[in-house]
Amino acid sequence: MGCSFFFASKTRRLIFGYCDILAHCRTQIGIFLIGILATACGEDGPIVPPPVPPPPPDPRAGLIDTVRLLAEQRNLDPLLPPDPVRTELVELGRVLLFDKILSGNRDVSCATCHLPSQAMGDGRSLSIGQEGVGLGPGRTHPNGVFTARHSPALFNLHTSKQFFWDGRVELLDNGSMRTPANDQLTSEMEAVFEFGALSAQPMFPVFTRVEMRAQSGNEIADLPDTDYPLVWAALMARLSEIDTYRQMFEAAYPGVLFDDMTFAHAANAMAGFMVSELAFTDTPWDRFLLGNDDEMSDAALRGAKSFMASVRCMRCHETDQFDDRNGEFHNVALPQIGPGQETDPGSNDDFGRERTTGDPLDRRMFKTPALRNVELTAPYGHAGQFTTLLGIVEHYDEIDNRLANYDVSQLEPALQGTILNNFSAILETRDTILLDVVFEEGEAEDLVAFLKSLTDDAARNLNSLAPVSVPSGLSIDK
Numbered sequence: 001m002g003c004s005f006f007f008a009s010k011t012r013r014l015i016f017g018y019c020d021i022l023a024h025c026r027t028q029i030g031i032f033l034i035g036i037l038a039t040a041c042g043e044d045g046p047i048v049p050p051p052v053p054p055p056p057p058d059p060r061a062g063l064i065d066t067v068r069l070l071a072e073q074r075n076l077d078p079l080l081p082p083d084p085v086r087t088e089l090v091e092l093g094r095v096l097l098f099d100k101i102l103s104g105n106r107d108v109s110c111a112t113c114h115l116p117s118q119a120m121g122d123g124r125s126l127s128i129g130q131e132g133v134g135l136g137p138g139r140t141h142p143n144g145v146f147t148a149r150h151s152p153a154l155f156n157l158h159t160s161k162q163f164f165w166d167g168r169v170e171l172l173d174n175g176s177m178r179t180p181a182n183d184q185l186t187s188e189m190e191a192v193f194e195f196g197a198l199s200a201q202p203m204f205p206v207f208t209r210v211e212m213r214a215q216s217g218n219e220i221a222d223l224p225d226t227d228y229p230l231v232w233a234a235l236m237a238r239l240s241e242i243d244t245y246r247q248m249f250e251a252a253y254p255g256v257l258f259d260d261m262t263f264a265h266a267a268n269a270m271a272g273f274m275v276s277e278l279a280f281t282d283t284p285w286d287r288f289l290l291g292n293d294d295e296m297s298d299a300a301l302r303g304a305k306s307f308m309a310s311v312r313c314m315r316c317h318e319t320d321q322f323d324d325r326n327g328e329f330h331n332v333a334l335p336q337i338g339p340g341q342e343t344d345p346g347s348n349d350d351f352g353r354e355r356t357t358g359d360p361l362d363r364r365m366f367k368t369p370a371l372r373n374v375e376l377t378a379p380y381g382h383a384g385q386f387t388t389l390l391g392i393v394e395h396y397d398e399i400d401n402r403l404a405n406y407d408v409s410q411l412e413p414a415l416q417g418t419i420l421n422n423f424s425a426i427l428e429t430r431d432t433i434l435l436d437v438v439f440e441e442g443e444a445e446d447l448v449a450f451l452k453s454l455t456d457d458a459a460r461n462l463n464s465l466a467p468v469s470v471p472s473g474l475s476i477d478k
């Protein structure tokens with residue numbers, strides 16, 4: 001008896017030292033040893049097998065189970081791709097989005113601020129439209145004119161009902177559309193829209209002077225600021241002079257003559273392009289949800305757990321696309337920089353959602369951005385206040401202190417002096433969900449690892465999205 005136990009414990013420690021990782025290896029060697037010892041010491045009487053210790057808990061397996069359970073409880077599923085869009089419509093949308101003919105002075109296309117080389121944004125905190133020189137981070141304006149807000153990436157917009165940081169183009173719950181053009185966007189135009197409010201969105205950048213229309217120098221700039229239909233009709237008049245456009249429009253809308261079309265047909269085609277070509281649904285996270293454990297690193301799993309539970313990110317970034325399910329807008333205490341959106345002209349402030357709803361309770365609330373491919377879309381925030389992903393994630397750790405200690409040196413020099421001294425006003429409507437969120441050591445890095453698991457590899461190189469040429473023959477920004 002004594003003999004068998006002595007050997008059993010000593011030898012086991014020796015052999016198991018080498019087999020520590022594999023639990024089943026332990027058990028097998030244990031059984032093997034018991035066999036040998038039973039033969040060696042058999043004469044002493046019946047052998048009592050030593051208890052086989054349970055395998056040590058595998059922390060990774062435990063984490064995987066927790067993350068799966070949390071995802072299930074929060075109804076997270078792999079992101080569904082959109083329905084296919086007819087090719088002719090996509091191709092029309094593609095050339096329109098890259099054609100500078102839609103800007104007053106024929107010098108800016110949608111793609112100038114939504115560049116394939118910059119993950120469909122422009123890699124800048126704030127965009128530069130009319131009169132800008134250069135592209136992306138290197139673009140400059142002779143008089144230092146910026147847009148009020150950061151150019152968002154255009155990914156997976158098929159899941160969204162509200163557009164722009166203040167949701168001013170949106171599909172309301174009752175099915176009606178709300179846009180800055182009010183009744184000037186007619187029911188005939190709405191009837192053309194196939195992609196909800198996204199179809200209406202492209203009707204607005206062409207009207208905005210600082211983005212595409214320009215202050216002067218062309219027939220469209222000369223039109224009054226109150227009349228959307230005149231601007232839209234003037235753009236269609238330009239397109240009508242190019243035969244290739246007439247043919248492409250008629251191919252995209254079989255049975256409708258070009259002369260019976262409005263700019264709504266152009267906008268709807270651009271929406272079709274965005275829906276069809278900018279849906280990215282194959283990420284490590286989606287594959288993990290479909291059952292593949294190996295897709296997520298330990299850090300990404302820890303980050304997913306933090307995101308869904310401990311630090312409350314999912315209270316707002318709550319859908320498969322990680323935006324807000326109920327279309328709620330929030331103030332997450334980002335500092336205000338740049339020219340601001342003219343709520344209170346000259347103040348350089350931006351009241352966000354209040355501009356759309358007129359409700360002071362919505363002051364400084366912004367759309368909760370979706371987070372897929374977020375690794376690729378720096379800078380972050382409605383005015384591009386953070387230039388790194390780690391920077392904006394760390395901002396949520398004791399958020400009020402972070403606002404007070406915001407590092408303005410990350411901004412390009414021209415914007416550094418524009419920061420408003422209004423931190424206490426910002427904190428008045430800061431979402432209380434964020435009040436006592438404090439990160440643990442390493443938690444910000446884990447969250448970043450999780451966010452990087454939301455990248456579809458196909459989005460890393462979007463060069464093939466740009467057409468080879470556009471019907472106007474103008475140059476292409478990409």
Ligand code: HEC
Binds near residue numbers: 130166201
């Ligand atoms: C001068 C730069 C610039 C140009 C040109 C431009 N955009 Fe944008 N885009 C922006 C900025 C900045 C925003 C955010 C504005 C805001 O929220 O107030 C934006 C927002 C958007 C959004 C909303 C995305 C979301 O998630 O809410 C879409 C869609 C979009 N642009 C598509 C287009 C299309 C289509 C065109 C051409 C017709 C275009 N843009 C032209 C800079 C630009």
Ligand code: HEC
Binds near residue numbers: 315329332367380
């Ligand atoms: C109270 C709602 C809310 C919570 C909670 C929240 N967010 Fe946000 N998040 C937002 C809103 C709203 C914005 C945009 C704010 C703005 O631009 O002013 C944003 C922006 C972001 C951005 C920038 C995305 C971009 O494209 O610019 C990232 C990244 C982000 N949040 C990650 C997180 C993480 C990680 C957590 C948890 C630590 C979190 N969020 C918690 C609402 C929230």
